[in-house]
Amino acid sequence: MALSAADVLAGIKEIVEEVAGIPAASIELDKNFTDDLEVDSLSMVEVVVACEERFGVKIPDEKVTDLATVGDAVNFIVNAAA
C-alpha cells in the first residue's frame, strides 16, 4: 500500500508526542530525533515499533541507527511501504 509522505509525517508526529511527550508542532522533517527532539535510544525503539504497527512496515534494528532525522524516518517508511 502506497503511503504519502504527509500521512507518514502526521503519524510520526502523533507517535513521538505519545511516546516521548514532545509537542507535535515542534516535530518537523529536518529535526534530529536525538539532538533536537531529545528522543533517547529506548524511546526510539518504542517509536520504531509504533511506526511498524501503524504503517505495516518492518524497520530492522540495524536500520534504526540510520534514521537520524524525522525526514529519514518518513523516507524509509514511504519506500518500505511502496
Place this chain on the structure above:
Amino acid sequence: MVIKTKSGSESSILSVGVYRPSRLVPNSEIVDAIDSSDEWIVQRTGIESRRIAGDDESVVDMAIGAAEQALVRSKLTIKDIDSVIVATITYPHQAPSAATAVIQRMGNPTAAAFDISAACAGFCYGVAMAHDFVRAGSAKKVLVIGVEKISDFTDPTDRATAFIFADGAGAVVIGETSDAGIGPVEWGSDSENRDAILMNPSWIDVRDTETQLTKADVKWPNITQEGQKVFRWAVFSMSKAALKALDSAGLSVNEIDAFIPHQANVRIIETMAKEMKLPDSVIIADDIRTNGNTSAASIPLAMDALLAKHPELHGKLALLIGYGAGLVYAGQVVKLPPKP
C-alpha cells in the same frame, strides 16, 4: 511388562526467602568509571542503587542465605526438601553444581540437586520444573533458588552494562497443595538473537590467550548486551508471552493482583505494563530501583520486596515473567505464598 509410574498433586509456592548483599552501591559510586551521571542512569533504567556482593558473599553463600529464610518462613527444614534447583549463570565452577554445594553445606547431602542455565529467565524455568516434578510425583518439596554474583562478570567501565547488573539471591519452596497454586508455563526462545546478551570469550579462549599473552591482555568473559535489541524484544515480545501465560491459566489482566516481571529495567517494566494494558489495580514490582538487575534472582527478590510492602498480597495471584540471554523466556501465574 508394564512400567509402573507415579503421579503427584498440584503445587504452590509455600514461601519465599532472599539474601541481599550488605553493600548498597549508589549511582554516585559508579558514574566516574562510565563517564555518566545519576540522572542519566535513573532516566534510562530507573536504577538508583544496586547491591554488590563482597568477597565473603559467594554464589553459594547467597543461595544458602535465601534458602534458609525461605525454609524458616515455611516452617520446614532442609531435611524436608527432596530436590534443589539452582538457576544461575555466574557460579564460577563448571562442575560440580552450585546446587550440590547448597545441599552439602545445608545438611541434606542426598537430595536431588542441579543447576540450570536460563539467565534472567532461570527462576521461572525452575518454578515450572519444580511444579512439574511435584505434579508427576518426582518430588514433594522443591527448593528453587535464583542466585547471581554478576559483579564477577561485569566490566565496571562498560557503558552498556556497568550500571544495570547487581548481585543477590532469592528462593522459594514449592510443595504439594490440594489446589493449583502455579499455572501452566508459557516458555520458549528467540535463539536467532542469542548474541544480544553474551558472556564472551569462552573459557577455552581465556586459556589459549593466557598462554600467549601477559595476564593483563586476557579478556575475561564479562557480560555484554545490545540494549536496544533487548529492549525491543523484552517489551514487545515479552508482553505478549506474559499475556499468553495469563490466558493459559484461564485468567485476564483484571483477575490478577500483582505483576512481577524480571527486573531488567524500569523502562521495560513500565512499557510492558502499558502494552499489556494492566489495570491500575495490578501492583507492579519495581525492586530494581534500589537493588538493580540481579538476573535469575530478580523475580524472587522482587516478590519478597513486594510482599513486605504490600502484605495484603500474601495468597493473591501474581503474573511472573522472566526473560534474558538466549534469548529465552518463561512466565506463569502463581499464587503468592501465605503470610509466614
